[in-house]
Amino acid sequence: MKNGYRITDSHAHIFPDKIAEKATNGISAFYHLPMEYHGRVSEMLENGRAAGVDRFLICSPATTVTQVHSINAFLASCEAAYPMCTAFGTLHPASENLEEDFEQLQKLHLHGVKLHPDFQRFPIDDPAAYPMYDMIQSAGLPILMHMGDARSDLSHPMRLAVILRQFPRLRIIAAHLGGWGRWKESQEILNADERIRFDTSSSLPFLSVEESVDLIHHFGAENCFFGVDYPMWSYPEELERFFALQLSDLENRGILSENLEQWLGLHV
Template identity: 35%
Template structure:
């Protein structure tokens, strides 16, 4: 079985040595790579991963250009990339169009790190323009160790956004809501423009819970993911292997859905 990891993170070499220890301290989570592209690729090869989608995040307006330039530079061989915009940046819509022109596959929004709520008025033009451009948006959904008591992207609000922008393809990371599976099941399952990914799921779901969410939402709308460096392919694969799925469903999740969504061949 081939596996394509739709949710990985890495940093420019000169920043990885500083960024990863800081994030590790904030999140109190173990990491499993050195945070560089090369280190991530080494792990992927060791784990038998056929390729990956790197999700980059602009945490302020000044980072947008450099973050997206790095995404473009990193996109070769079996690594594909999402860019990012900072919702409060004056040129956010212009940067969205540049992301499209650069051939990136979508944008990643991490409302906890970017310090906005997904229902904020300032974010609505981002969704509207991404929908117009045909750019997928991957949201960090649910709780996050960075902001454990304040959920910036709750499943119920994301469900409303999915309804407001029906032609916008949304990836609700962490199976629709980290540590919020009941809310994901109530507000997101069945929405035709919403995909779930399995990133970090082995840390907060058991096999039965994962199985139930997959069957509720449909195996054709679930993407295999790790959230590397925060988790590993062996850990996330073990959870998926333990789920009660058919071989066809496993294949869809492992790589077929990613091929269809992103228009790639794994």
């Protein structure tokens, strides 16, 4: 807990110890940003818990089709070992064995699907990804979707708006307040409803307090989740940035834990 609030990091990337530093260096090079941590589960738990984080939504997107099964097995093993972790698996829309991949994800009882269009190199609204969305929608699982990049439009908010129209029952967490580096477009294009939620990860370091509060209120505080984007940012500093927003007690309780717990049906 922190300041009397239960805390959930709704967006944490983890990797097996033997490849964690290499994977984290790759993320750093992609975004031209230094990483606070190294992507190891033990490091996440140690630093997150020390800062007051009680629960973690863990994920890791497959950048190639051959990674899907091993990543999902790893994530499931972490959830089994650490009860404070809730795991989202991964899929890759280019897989020729998509049904088999999804069957494995379901058998592992993973709680959702993490997709990163910019790493996986597909436009969100590419019709080739529609069979994947249809499977996820039919199963009622949510997607944690990376959103936004000023250098490309693969995960542009406009593309997400297309998918929301095409798949009326698809549940999506639009990461990074709907679009990293695309916050203006996100606010112009996206609106919360019962299917879409937003996390704060990798947004608070780039936005002013006023801009952050304006976005959260645009989407509705009840539709937002606190996220750190481990291993990118410091847990204490991200919590400090969040509390600097000076939201109401009700808004804090929701964003910091209760909204995600209710939306995913998690038992505390």
